[in-house]
Amino acid sequence: MSVTHPAGFAASGVRAGLKSSGADDLALVVNQGPNADSATVFTSNRCKANPVLWSQEVVKDGLVRAVVLNSGGANCYTGPEGFQTTHAVAEQVAAGLGVGAIDVVVCSTGLIGLVNPRQNLLDGVDAAIAALGPNGEDAARAIMTTDTVPKQVVVEGAGWSIGGMAKGAGMLAPQLATMLVVITTDAVVPAAELDAALRAATSVTFDRLDSDGCMSTNDTVTVMASGASGITPTQADFTHALTQACSDLAMQLLKDAEGADHEITITVLNAASETDAVEVGRSVARSNLFKAAVFGRDPNWGRVLASVGTTSAAFDPADLDVAMNGVWVCRSSTPAEDPASIDLRAREVTVTIDLKAGSERATVWTNDLTHAYVHENSAYSS
Numbered sequence: 001m002s003v004t005h006p007a008g009f010a011a012s013g014v015r016a017g018l019k020s021s022g023a024d025d026l027a028l029v030v031n032q033g034p035n036a037d038s039a040t041v042f043t044s045n046r047c048k049a050n051p052v053l054w055s056q057e058v059v060k061d062g063l064v065r066a067v068v069l070n071s072g073g074a075n076c077y078t079g080p081e082g083f084q085t086t087h088a089v090a091e092q093v094a095a096g097l098g099v100g101a102i103d104v105v106v107c108s109t110g111l112i113g114l115v116n117p118r119q120n121l122l123d124g125v126d127a128a129i130a131a132l133g134p135n136g137e138d139a140a141r142a143i144m145t146t147d148t149v150p151k152q153v154v155v156e157g158a159g160w161s162i163g164g165m166a167k168g169a170g171m172l173a174p175q176l177a178t179m180l181v182v183i184t185t186d187a188v189v190p191a192a193e194l195d196a197a198l199r200a201a202t203s204v205t206f207d208r209l210d211s212d213g214c215m216s217t218n219d220t221v222t223v224m225a226s227g228a229s230g231i232t233p234t235q236a237d238f239t240h241a242l243t244q245a246c247s248d249l250a251m252q253l254l255k256d257a258e259g260a261d262h263e264i265t266i267t268v269l270n271a272a273s274e275t276d277a278v279e280v281g282r283s284v285a286r287s288n289l290f291k292a293a294v295f296g297r298d299p300n301w302g303r304v305l306a307s308v309g310t311t312s313a314a315f316d317p318a319d320l321d322v323a324m325n326g327v328w329v330c331r332s333s334t335p336a337e338d339p340a341s342i343d344l345r346a347r348e349v350t351v352t353i354d355l356k357a358g359s360e361r362a363t364v365w366t367n368d369l370t371h372a373y374v375h376e377n378s379a380y381s382s
Contacts (some may be wrong), residue, residue: 002136005154005163006186007034007224008032013142016124018116025072026121027139028095028128029182031065035227038064039195041103041202042217049076050083051106052218054090058105059222062191065099067182067222068128069107069143070121071167073114077219085118096129103272107180107220110373111169120380140165143180151252155245159230160187162241166249166258179206181221183245186229189238197239198223205237205246210285211257221246252289252324254365255347259373262294262344264366266351272358276313280353281364283307291369297344301329304351313359321354 004011009031016026031038040059042052058064068089075082092100108116131138141148144167151166170178189197202221223242233241254263266284273278284290290303300369301322309317322330329339349368367373 002154003029003139003151003163003165003182003184004134004136006161006184006226006228008034008186008228009224010132010134010140011133011164012128012133013138013140014124014127016070016127017120018070019263024138024142025070026124026128027069027142027355028093028132029067029139029224029225030132031184031226033226033228034221035224035225036065036103036190037191037194037227038062038222039191039198040064040220040222041198043216045215045217045219047217047305049108049218050086051075051076052220053083053224054086055107055220056096058102059095062195063103064105064222064224065103066093066097067107067224068093068106068125069109069180069182070116070124071109071143071145071146073108073110073116074218075108075116076112077358078113078115082115082203085116085121089121089125093127093129103372105220105222107218109143109180109218109364112122112217117217136163140292143167148256151249151256153245153248155241157187157233157237157241159231160233160357161183162215162245164245164249166253167251177374179219181249182207183221183223183242185225186227186231187225187226188232189225189236193235193238194223194225197235197242201243201246202215202240205243205250208362209250209284210364211254211367212261250365254367257367259370260367262347262368264294264347264349264351264368265363266353266366267361267363269352269354269361271360271362272314274359274360274362276355277309277362278327278364279311280313280355281307281362284351284353285312285364286365288369291366294344294349295368297343297369299324299329299339299344300341304328304353306355307332313355315355318355321356325350
């Protein structure tokens with residue numbers, strides 16, 4: 001269950017001294033080849049952290065030899081010194097591995113505005129290189145911030161495989177969900193095909209995860225292909241497996257969202273377009289009133305309709321159906337089955353919305369809004 005499950009990869013997780021807790025806080029994942037094809041997607045937030053600014057240049061040629069990640073500080077809005085630190089970390093990794101710095105993706109996560117001690121990072125890189133091995137679990141733990149558990153996945157292909165790790169438990173919003181993700185594969189997949197597969201996979205997984213409507217400055221999802229299996233899967237087979245891996249990691253992020261009591265699946269049916277379906281689902285997912293109602297175990301379907309009405313999707317406001325946990329509490333925009341029959345004690349909650357405007361559908365995932373979420377995020381920097 002790690003990024004080192006596919007052949008051709010090594011990883012490590014070490015303590016660089018960035019976290020006050022003393023936990024491991026620096027991870028390294030290295031592609032040992034023979035190939036070094038890669039693809040990456042980043043946050044669409046216009047306010048980007050220094051590691052994202054650096055890594056956007058790194059990935060342009062489709063070749064990545066290593067990904068180095070630190071928790072404990074986002075290295076965002078830290079001025080020229082922060083960018084120089086990112087560059088120095090890439091150079092340190094490159095020197096230790098005998099590769100070019102321009103082939104090293106750098107990722108950081110933590111508090112914005114916090115300057116990471118450069119020497120701690122450089123010493124941590126040296127320690128991570130020395131510790132390289134089949135240590136995917138250590139790497140997954142080293143990137144945790146408010147996460148309570150490491151997130152890892154393995155998907156088996158026909159003689160090839162995909163491995164992955166993710167970090168994220170808050171600020172989970174689409175384009176991209178707020179997180180750091182490293183995915184590895186020993187399949188032979190050229191960079192252009194990796195890019196197409198990654199964008200297809202993220203568009204229906206991480207981009208549909210909307211835990212709290214907040215978008216980070218550091219989101220990065222990188223996939224590296226070593227080609228060590230010698231097997232070239234079809235584009236369809238690889239995209240399917242990659243989507244499966246991304247979906248698994250996305251659901252792990254959802255289940256570990258900060259302070260959440262419920263995981264909510266919102267499915268929009270019979271929309272005029274997939275875009276409409278996503279817009280409606282996302283609107284409901286971002287309704288604090290609806291999310292608070294679920295936390296209070298109140299099947300208040302009126303808050304669902306109110307959110308649907310804020311969108312530009314095609315539908316007849318007088319002809320909408322809504323179900324919660326399979327109970328159709330609203331038919332043709334009027335009360336139907338008894339909401340009192342809905343049991344919201346379980347963590348899993350489903351909401352189904354029928355727009356009756358076409359044949360397209362989409363699913364968006366979110367969490368409820370809890371006291372614990374407010375408390376954790378009100379004290380995040382203290």
